[in-house]
Amino acid sequence: MVRAEIITIGDEILYGQILDTNTQWISLELDKLGIKTVRKSSVGDQKAEIVQILTEAQQRADVVFITGGLGPTKDDLTKKILAEFFSCSLAYHPEALQDVTEFFAKRGRELSDINRDQALLPTKCTFIPNKQGTAPAMWFNEHETIWVSMPGVPFEMKAIMETEVLPRLVKYFKLPVIVHQVVKTVGIGESYLSDLIQDWELQLPEHIKLAYLPSLGIVKLRLTGFGDSAERLHAQISSEYEKVMPLIKSYVFGYEKDELADMVGKLLVSQQATLAVAESCTGGYLAHQFTQHAGCSSYFLGGVLAYANDVKINQLGVSSDILSQDGAVSDTCAIAMASGARQLTGSTFALATTGIAGPDGGTEEKPVGTIWIALAHPTGVIARKLTMGGTRIQNIHLTSLTAINLLRRFLLNELAE
Amino acid sequence: MVRAEIITIGDEILYGQILDTNTQWISLELDKLGIKTVRKSSVGDQKAEIVQILTEAQQRADVVFITGGLGPTKDDLTKKILAEFFSCSLAYHPEALQDVTEFFAKRGRELSDINRDQALLPTKCTFIPNKQGTAPAMWFNEHETIWVSMPGVPFEMKAIMETEVLPRLVKYFKLPVIVHQVVKTVGIGESYLSDLIQDWELQLPEHIKLAYLPSLGIVKLRLTGFGDSAERLHAQISSEYEKVMPLIKSYVFGYEKDELADMVGKLLVSQQATLAVAESCTGGYLAHQFTQHAGCSSYFLGGVLAYANDVKINQLGVSSDILSQDGAVSDTCAIAMASGARQLTGSTFALATTGIAGPDGGTEEKPVGTIWIALAHPTGVIARKLTMGGTRIQNIHLTSLTAINLLRRFLLNELAE
Numbered sequence: 001m002v003r004a005e006i007i008t009i010g011d012e013i014l015y016g017q018i019l020d021t022n023t024q025w026i027s028l029e030l031d032k033l034g035i036k037t038v039r040k041s042s043v044g045d046q047k048a049e050i051v052q053i054l055t056e057a058q059q060r061a062d063v064v065f066i067t068g069g070l071g072p073t074k075d076d077l078t079k080k081i082l083a084e085f086f087s088c089s090l091a092y093h094p095e096a097l098q099d100v101t102e103f104f105a106k107r108g109r110e111l112s113d114i115n116r117d118q119a120l121l122p123t124k125c126t127f128i129p130n131k132q133g134t135a136p137a138m139w140f141n142e143h144e145t146i147w148v149s150m151p152g153v154p155f156e157m158k159a160i161m162e163t164e165v166l167p168r169l170v171k172y173f174k175l176p177v178i179v180h181q182v183v184k185t186v187g188i189g190e191s192y193l194s195d196l197i198q199d200w201e202l203q204l205p206e207h208i209k210l211a212y213l214p215s216l217g218i219v220k221l222r223l224t225g226f227g228d229s230a231e232r233l234h235a236q237i238s239s240e241y242e243k244v245m246p247l248i249k250s251y252v253f254g255y256e257k258d259e260l261a262d263m264v265g266k267l268l269v270s271q272q273a274t275l276a277v278a279e280s281c282t283g284g285y286l287a288h289q290f291t292q293h294a295g296c297s298s299y300f301l302g303g304v305l306a307y308a309n310d311v312k313i314n315q316l317g318v319s320s321d322i323l324s325q326d327g328a329v330s331d332t333c334a335i336a337m338a339s340g341a342r343q344l345t346g347s348t349f350a351l352a353t354t355g356i357a358g359p360d361g362g363t364e365e366k367p368v369g370t371i372w373i374a375l376a377h378p379t380g381v382i383a384r385k386l387t388m389g390g391t392r393i394q395n396i397h398l399t400s401l402t403a404i405n406l407l408r409r410f411l412l413n414e415l416a417e
Numbered sequence: 418m419v420r421a422e423i424i425t426i427g428d429e430i431l432y433g434q435i436l437d438t439n440t441q442w443i444s445l446e447l448d449k450l451g452i453k454t455v456r457k458s459s460v461g462d463q464k465a466e467i468v469q470i471l472t473e474a475q476q477r478a479d480v481v482f483i484t485g486g487l488g489p490t491k492d493d494l495t496k497k498i499l500a501e502f503f504s505c506s507l508a509y510h511p512e513a514l515q516d517v518t519e520f521f522a523k524r525g526r527e528l529s530d531i532n533r534d535q536a537l538l539p540t541k542c543t544f545i546p547n548k549q550g551t552a553p554a555m556w557f558n559e560h561e562t563i564w565v566s567m568p569g570v571p572f573e574m575k576a577i578m579e580t581e582v583l584p585r586l587v588k589y590f591k592l593p594v595i596v597h598q599v600v601k602t603v604g605i606g607e608s609y610l611s612d613l614i615q616d617w618e619l620q621l622p623e624h625i626k627l628a629y630l631p632s633l634g635i636v637k638l639r640l641t642g643f644g645d646s647a648e649r650l651h652a653q654i655s656s657e658y659e660k661v662m663p664l665i666k667s668y669v670f671g672y673e674k675d676e677l678a679d680m681v682g683k684l685l686v687s688q689q690a691t692l693a694v695a696e697s698c699t700g701g702y703l704a705h706q707f708t709q710h711a712g713c714s715s716y717f718l719g720g721v722l723a724y725a726n727d728v729k730i731n732q733l734g735v736s737s738d739i740l741s742q743d744g745a746v747s748d749t750c751a752i753a754m755a756s757g758a759r760q761l762t763g764s765t766f767a768l769a770t771t772g773i774a775g776p777d778g779g780t781e782e783k784p785v786g787t788i789w790i791a792l793a794h795p796t797g798v799i800a801r802k803l804t805m806g807g808t809r810i811q812n813i814h815l816t817s818l819t820a821i822n823l824l825r826r827f828l829l830n831e832l833a834e
Contacts, residue, residue, distance in 0.1 A: 014454050016444035017628070020437075023459075027433035037431050038466065040459035042440075049455065056473070180434075191489045191531045212490050213429055214570075222434065277701075277722065283708025284694075284701030287722050291700025294776055294809055302728035304721055305694065305704050311719035311762055315732070345728055359711055389523045390549070392711055394572070 001226075002173045004030050005039045005061035007053055009069035009078055010152060014044040022067050022157055029161060033169060034176040035063065045069065050081050058145045063169065068152030070135040072114045078149055079138075083122035086142045093121040095129070096136045103134050125149075128164045132156040139168065146172065176226060179233035182213075183221045183241060185251035186260055186405050190214040193221075193248070200244040208240060216394060217401040218260070250414050253405070261289035261404050267411045268299040273348035275407070277303035278316055278341035280328065280354040281371055286400040301345045306337060306354075316340030329355050329366050331374070331383040338376035338383075349410075350376040351403045355386070357395045369395055373403045375410060382406065382415065419452045419590045422478035424460065424470055426486035426495055427569060431461040439484050439574055446578060450586060451593040452480065462492045471502050475562045480586065485569030487552035489531045495566055496555075500539035503559045510538040512546065513553045520551055542566075545581045549573040556585065563589065596642045596650035599630075600658060602668035603677055603822050607631040610638075610665070617661040625657060633811055634818040635677070667831055670822075678706035678821050684828045685716040690765035692824070694720035695733055695758035697745065697771040698788055703817040718762045723754060723771075733757030746772050746783050748791070748800040755793035755800075766827075767793040768820045772803070774812045786812060790820045792827060799823065799832065 006026050012018040020042065027037040038060055043049040050069070057064045069078030083090050096119035104111045118134045121127060128137035128148075133156040140147040148165055150157045169175075185193060190212050194201075201210050207227055213220035223240060225233035245252070254263045268275055277287050283305060290300045304315045309328060312318040318336040326332045337352035355371025362368035369388035374381055386402055388395040409415050423443050429435040437459065444454040455477055460466040467486070474481045486495030500507050513536035521528045535551045538544060545554035545565075550573040557564040565582055567574045586592075602610060607629050611618075618627050624644055630637040640657060642650035662669070671680045685692055694704050701722055707713045721732045726745060729735040735753040743749045754769035772788025779785035786805035791798055803819055805812045826832050 013441075014444065014457065015448050016441045016454070019441045024430075024433040024436045027431065031432050037433070038461070039470075040431060042457035044455070053456075189526075191529055194490050194531060195529055211428060211492060212488065213434060214488070279701070279704075280719075283713070283717075284696070284704030284722070285708070287696075287701030288705055288813075291702070291722075291724065292810055292813065296700070297724060297778075300700075300724050302722040302724040302732075304732075305701070305708075305719040307708065307714060307717050307719040308762070315719075315721075315761065344732065345725070361714075387523075387525055389520070391572070393709055394549075396705075396709065 001176060002035045002063060003038045003061045004035045004063045004065065005041070005057040006037060006065045006067075007040075007057060008042045008067050008152065009045065009050060010042075011044045013042050013068070013152075022152065022154055025154070025158065026065055026067075026161065029166060031178060031180070033166065034178040035169065035173070036178075045077060047077055047081060050077060051085065054081070054085055058143045061145060062173070063146040063148065066147065066149040067157055070149065070151045072118055072134070079120065079122060082125070082138070082140070082147070082149060086122060086124045086140060088122050088124040090120045091123050092116075092119050093127050093136070096121055096127055099129055099136065100134050128160060130156055130160055131163075132159050137164065139165070177228055177230045177233060179225045179227075179230055179237060181223050181234070181237045181241065182256050183223075183248075183252055184254045184258060184260075185219050185221065185248060186217060186253050186401060186408075188219065188248075188251045190219050193219055193251070196247055197244050200240075200247070204240060205236070208237060216390075217398050250409065250412075253408060259293065260401060260408070262293040264404050264408045264411070265290055265293060265296055265299050267408065268349070271348075271411060273411075274299050274301050274345075276301050276341045276345040276347035276350040278306055278337035278350060278352040279303065280306050280312070280337070280352075281357045282353040282396050282400050282403075283307060285396050286351060286353060286403055289400050289404060301347050303341050303345065303350070304337075312337060316344070327366070329370055329372060331372055331385065334372035334374035334383050335376075335381045338374035338381055342376040348378060349407060351407060352376070353399050353403055355395075355399065357392045357399070359392055371395065371399050373399065373406060375403070375406050377410060382410070419480060419592060420455045420478045421447050421452050421480045421482065422456045422458070422474040423454060423482045423484075424458050424474060425484050425569065426460055426462065426467055428461045428492075430459050430485070430569075439569060439571055442571070442575065443482055443484075443578065446583060449595065449597055450583065451595040452586065452590070462486060462494055464494060464498060467494060467498050468502065471498075475560045478562060479590070480563040480565065483564065483566040484574055487566065487568045489535055489551070496537065496539060499542070499555070499557070499564070499566060503539060503541045503557060505539050505541040507537045508540050509533075509536050510544050510553070513538055513544055516546055516553065517551050545577060547573055547577055548580075549576050554581065556582070593643065594645050594647050594650065596644075596647055596654060598640050598651070598654045598658065599673050600638045600665075600669055601671045601675060601677075602636050602638065602665060603634060603670050603818060603825075605636065605665075605668045607636050610636055610668070613664055614661050617657075617664070621657060622653070625654060633807075634815045667826070667829075670825060676710065677818060677825070679710040681821050681825045681828065682707055682710060682713055682716055684825065685766070688765075688828060690828075691716050691718050691762075693718050693758045693762040693764035693767040695723055695754035695767060695769040696720065697723050697729070697754070697769075698774045699770040699813050699817050699820075700724060702813050703768060703770060703820055706817050706821060718764050720758050720762065720767070721754075729754060733761070744783070746787055746789060748789055748802065751789035751791035751800050752793075752798045755791035755798055759793040765795060766824060768824060769793070770816055770820055772812075772816065774809045774816070776809055788812065788816050790816065790823060792820070792823050794827060799827070 125138035135151040137150040306312040342350035358368035374383040542555035552568040554567040723729040759767035775785035791800040
């Protein structure tokens with residue numbers, strides 16, 4: 001297994017002024033090649049800190065990626081430190097000098113001394129051109145380790161990695177094969193899911209590992225296989241998932257980058273059905289789950305944001321008796337809202353939400369987090385009571401997911417009712 | 418200077434499946450307190466790697482923050498390793514047990530063994546409650562270092578830091594005095610703002626520093642003062658802001674944690690006015706900007722999600738002539754939508770959006786990113802054309818902010834029209 005370490009150099013990232021996205025991108029690319037990232041580190045523009053992390057990294061990794069610290073200003077130390085670390089000097093690199101000269105000539109700008117110095121490189125490095133900017137990248141084979149130093153500007157780094165570095169890595173290392181497959185579930189918590197599939201997890205072969213990736217309302221399962229044939233690993237992982245699928249099928253809404261509302265939208269399209277919403281407590285967020293995805297106009301018609309009771313009555317036809325007797329947070333109100341939205345828009349289905357998202361507005365009988373959702377379908381209406389204990393935003397989010405999941409299960413004929 | 422190290426534990430971040438945003442957030446919070454981050458590291462779910470980074474960190478830092486690896490499943494190792502690292506055992510912590518029991522009871526769910534084990538904590542730790550989730554945080558004072566271990570779920574970690582950890586750090590360490598004040602602007606880009614206030618920036622005293630914190634549609638200005646009296650620094654910073662305010666006043670919508678829609682909501686309440694929306698391309702997201710804030714029911718009545726043209730016609734009374742002659746993406750349609758929503762709900766104001774959020778659906782005449790917004794008010798309707806070049810989500814977000822800002826400026830009598 002080839003082991004990689006990724007280092008970012010620079011105070012902006014260390015102190016949080018910039019969100020580091022380079023490191024994630026590099027590790028995902030390495031993962032695809034079967035190179036295992038073993039450490040990610042971020043240090044500041046301090047010589048002692050940089051030398052220390054380089055010293056540590058060479059003990060841990062076969063290949064070290066360094067981003068940042070290559071700018072033309074005096075707080076950019078990477079090149080000088082690398083030259084010292086590898087016991088060599090800095091010298092103008094002819095190709096690098098030509099590149100930086102052309103870069104400025106093309107833009108009609110004068111080449112200052114400071115910019116010319118971008119072509120000063122440690123003599124032991126292999127020059128790697130940067131077509132997008134002025135700081136070249138460098139490749140070293142020193143101390144039994146490959147070192148790749150790149151500028152920190154994301155689009156420059158990505159172009160250098162894709163065109164120059166990744167192909168070199170594939171040539172240089174004998175790489176294993178790593179395959180990931182993600183299955184996405186909704187409507188079951190991480191611990192329940194883990195209980196449900198623990199026997200399956202225990203029987204997984206040594207070279208296939210399971211990870212749970214939970215977020216609010218959604219748990220992703222990821223199987224990662226290690227071997228020498230991607231094809232064989234894909235088949236093995238698929239067959240492992242097949243074994244567990246009977247247990248988890250009703251929770252699975254998609255794979256890899258699939259998103260819940262988008263998948264339900266595709267189900268609607270495949271059934272030539274349309275959708276409307278009637279939102280009280282989710283206040284537009286439920287609709288946004290669908291409308292954030294391109295292509296939603298082929299099934300999403302619209303709906304009513306019925307925050308005030310008058311809108312529930314006037315637009316959705318909720319009777320004032322329901323509101324006075326059962327209140328807006330009730331099964332009858334949710335049902336009337338869903339039916340109203342369906343009738344109003346002529347949609348096949350309509351989802352409604354009404355409840356107390358919090359943090360205020362609860363009563364003893366209906367505490368904060370009491371929420372009703374309803375699904376109007378061609379032959380009736382289904383209502384569900386939810387009890388939530390999160391923040392306002394979490395309750396809105398989870399209510400929306402739960403409503404979408406109710407529709408998903410109806411479309412798949414998975415509801416008992 | 419108090420030195421901090423931030424460690425994330427977990428294969429998901431190491432391999433890049435998840436973008437780590439926790440580390441940036443923590444370092445920004447520490448920066449505000451005058452604690453200097455000296456290293457950020459990410460390691461996987463491997464005992465040897467975790468022990469190694471803990472051993473390294475205690476040599477570098479006065480306080481170590483650890484996020485992740487606290488879930489209930491067997492690949493979560495942090496607690497066991499911390500217990501071993503600090504030579505103690507794991508035991509059920511009574512308060513933690515009570516918290517996790519209540520967490521499940523509140524949600525009407527059974528407490529499984531796996532969840533009960535969330536209350537198993539190293540005996541040497543100080544228990545730090547997690548009100549948002551089931552994995553408590555831990556505080557250790559061992560090996561002449563403070564160690565804080567927190568769950569990796571961002572909203573849980575942030576709540577724990579804000580309510581428990583940051584106050585403890587302030588008590589425990591003798592920290593320098595650093596004062597931050599944030600002013601929030603909307604409707605002006607970073608570089609224009611920077612041009613506008615450059616003379617002011619140059620005259621700032623040595624001990625007060627300016628930072629621009631831009632995000633989509635919003636630019637925050639942050640002045641940071643260093644000294645020995647918080648009171649004096651606050652006064653000095655306020656007086657600096659007073660100097661620049663005449664230049665930027667019309668862009669400033671709030672301070673510190675104020676959010677645009679919430680501030681506009683407060684303006685509406687103060688003018689005893691109400692709001693409705695008619696959303697096409699923003700698809701619920703505009704309403705969500707208001708309804709995500711508690712208290713919105715005192716001014717937000719609701720509205721219509723008019724995605725399909727039929728909904729625009731039937732619910733909002735947009736004439737079919739407008740749709741056939743000018744199309745849905747037009748000033749006339751936006752105006753009719755806003756007027757319709759205002760009439761329908763009886764609100765004081767109504768905001769409408771209609772346009773092509775992308776990535777598809779553009780024409781030569783109306784390319785992707787062509788969007789109309791309108792504001793219906795008691796004496797007329799104002800429409801504005803927007804031209805956007807972002808992704809679908811960015812266009813939806815920026816359209817919503819721009820519509821809210823149109824209402825803000827109207828409420829403040831800042832519109833020429």
